[in-house]
Amino acid sequence: MSISGLNFARTCPAPLCHPALASRRISMSGTSLSDSTSGRLSPALALNRSPRLGWIAGLVTVIIWAFWMVGTRHAVTHDLPPAAVGIVRFAVPALLLAPAVWRRGFWPKDLPFRTKLGLLCSGAPFFLIVATGMESAPAADIGPLLPGTMPLFVALIGYLVLGETLGRTRLFGFAMILLAVLCVAGPSLLGAGNGAWRGHLLLLSGACLWGIFTHAYKRSRLTALQAAGLVGLWSLALLLPLGGPALVRAAGDGLADAILVQAVLQGFLSGVVGLVLYGYAIDRLGASRAAALSPLGPVLAAILAIPLLGEIPSLNAVLGIGLATLGVLLASGIFAAKEKA
Structure with a gap:
């Protein structure tokens, strides 16, 4: 959101790749994607390095x-x-990213307790x-809400808790987001609908949790893969007793194929591939240009x-x-960035 140096967090539209993850160093097997605070390419150099691949x-x-x-x-x-779906979601990144967590610690002692709780908000x-x-x-309805x-929630938390300021263009953007919420959730909250209002409120609550995570991640100073692995491991541990029996029953009822599909979609694509690709896009295009793609997610969904x-x-x-x-x-600040350019 308006956090300096956390461009991914203010533009990431979905919970698939951790929102600030691409704005920190992403390292795996000796390769890395990193930002300006950890050796990231300069904007001019990044834009000259095959922007077509960044768009892809x-x-x-x-x-x-x-x-x-x-x-x-x-x-x-x-x-x-x-x-049960949550187990499938977090099992793959938890296992793949365990080495990154091992180097940092499964419960980093140098992090304040509130920061660790904030990080776990994005998990289970x-x-x-x-x-x-x-x-x-x-x-x-999922995309707008x-x-x-x-x-909006990241900005509200930053403004109310951390005293951050918001420009006029961004305030106008947040007003449009509020109108979107009223368009989608208003009728169900007023009684017109079939109980979708419960889902609407839960989706908004989830977005608020993501805002908490975003600020906690900024203060954690963890690498992208360390944060994703840490959240994955603890979420898996919390969800196993809740969803494990249901997952076993589903496999026994002939739903092994459905579980495998979810493992690929939830765990591998959402939990790992999406994270790395979005970081790559930001390195090649810059945060503002990459942000221009994010609203396509709800439309396509x-x-x-x-x-x-x-x-x-x-x-x-x-x-x-x-x-x-x-x-x-x-x-996201994309228009403000263009004006400054």
Whole structure:
């Protein structure tokens, strides 16, 4: 959001790759993607290094985000309870990134307790709340209410708790995000609908948890993979007793294929590939240009939900997606960056 040096956090629209993760050093097997505070390429050099590949990486990341929203909605309404899906979500990154966590410690003693709790907000609590909300909220509503409001909650926490300031352009963007929330959630909160208001409130609660995580991550000074691995390991430990029995029953009931699909989508693509690709896109394009791709996620999710889930977006959802898209673009600071350039 408005945190200096945390461009990813203020523009990331979805919970698939940790929001500030690409703005810190991402290192694996000796390779790295890093920002200006840890040796990241200068903007001019990054833009000269094949921006086409950066656009491709960003678009693939957006596609992953969209499939995550639709895939999670399908899983919790057809095959698996939220806790079981959460195990699949965090098991893959927890195992793959365990070496990164091992070097830093599974419960870093140098981090304040509140910071560690804030980091864990993006794990099991976030996933359980969001996945439960997806049980009753249509896929087209997820985009405006979850990734669409994440910038708003990060900014509110920064303003109310940390005393950060907000420019006029970004304030206008946040106002548009609020209008998007009213368009999508207003009718259900007023009693028109079939209980979707419960899902709407849960999605907004999840976005608030993500805002807490964003600020905690900035203060943790963990690398991207350390944070993702730490959250994955602790989330897996918390979810195993809750979702383990249901996951075993689902496998015994012939849902092994569905579990495998979720493992690929939730764990590998969302938990690892999306993280690395978005960091690559930011290095090649710069944070502002990469941010311009983020609103495509909710749009694509609404389109995918038509053939995959049989869900036709309502007029309110379409309006909400449009307002949230413009709001996120304004809140990300992309237009302010162009003016300065």
